[in-house]
Amino acid sequence: MTRPIIEMKGVVKSFGHFQALRDIDLNVKEGEIVVIIGPSGSGKSTLIRCINQLEEHNGGLIIVDGHEVGPRCNRGVLTEVGMVFQSFNLFPHMTVLRNVALGPVRVRNLSWREAEERAHRLLTRVGLADQAAKYPSQLSGGQQQRVGIARALAMEPKVLLFDEPTSALDPEMVGEVLEVMQQLAKTGVTMVVVTHEMGFARKVANRVVFMDGGRLVEEGHPDEMFGTPRDPRLRSFLQAVLSH
């Protein structure tokens, strides 16, 4: 049960003349929790957005669950990858319940009743059972992000991608979202998480990956990465983030 669910080989991504990703090699095994850290502009978002093709890579190979992904790939593979966004991106014109149930109905062909049952289960799991009938704008940021997580889970994806899920939150709401993610990590879902929450990385990650300038600079177990960082760029990055 340790085959890679995500394989990236020599992945390159450029925006015009600017190379945002340079020769990225990264494998993620089933059930693994990988945390990606790095300074602003280092390509963390671009990397995970290539995995579900919100950005098209210009070179190299990305294989998800045995299928190559790319501009003309089968959408079926991509539905195995869920994503949680920094700015939540809930659908403002739908209730919380609909937000979560929409994907299963439209993509997995569940009936609305089945999908809403599933949505209720997931909302209960993220502690929002009583908010199902509300609209996203009526919830706090932390609650919205938990809905975002439930919406991603509703597709029963094999991989969940998180792009700085707590960066847009007021400090007092960060905890509730990290708590949900930590619970999730115990269930065996594969997670790739971009975050500046070093505490979370230390506690939950199986592996930490450090990026700089579009390259994968160093990776390893969180204890090594935070305890005995080798690359000077990682050392100065950790100094900067941990000093405040």
Place this chain on the structure above:
Amino acid sequence: MSIFDTFLNWKVFVQTLPLLLSGLSTTLTLGVTAIILGFLGGLLLALTRLYARAPLRQIAIAYIDVFRSIPILVLLVVIYYALPFVGLRLSPFGAAASALSLVSAAYSAEIFRAGIEAVPKGQFEAAHAIGLSPWRLMSDVVLPQAIRIVIPPITSNSINVMKDTALASVVAMPDLLKQATQAQALAANPTPLIGAAVIYILILLPLVRLVGVFEKRLAVRGR
């Protein structure tokens, strides 16, 4: 003769009212037909302009530009008086409805495009991320939000279409204006014209107000 006998002659008004009302019903039918066709055509054009492949997309752009440049009256006269020479003969209603819809579709297209472009990029991304098909992405996520944004300008455009129905009287369509001029000739009194003007205002004024209300509400809610 007092101003009441000349312009606000009650007896003439009552006599010619049936004629005015039949004209009104033609005007409303024409206006509503053109508004609906213009709405649907505009939506189709906007989606084509935004998402279709090369030749179709350029055709949509050309259509939108051309039909926003041509005066409706000129288009109407061309459709009604020129097209018969190539064997296409439309009724006055058909000609007027075509001219109004063709032009309204072009304006609506630009309104819809602006509405779709105003939907935040994150909404498209979230829809992609849960795997919605392009069609579902539009119908479930983007259009419901875009249409909310464009309600005020689309209502404004509908008011313009309603007003422009009066141009149909030049192709002898028995609309409100045409019937009023007819009635004026019959009664040898301009009261029916005043009556028609008042009816136009009574119908359109609430819509004009409504646009104001929509705009205020949108401004309050922000986003």
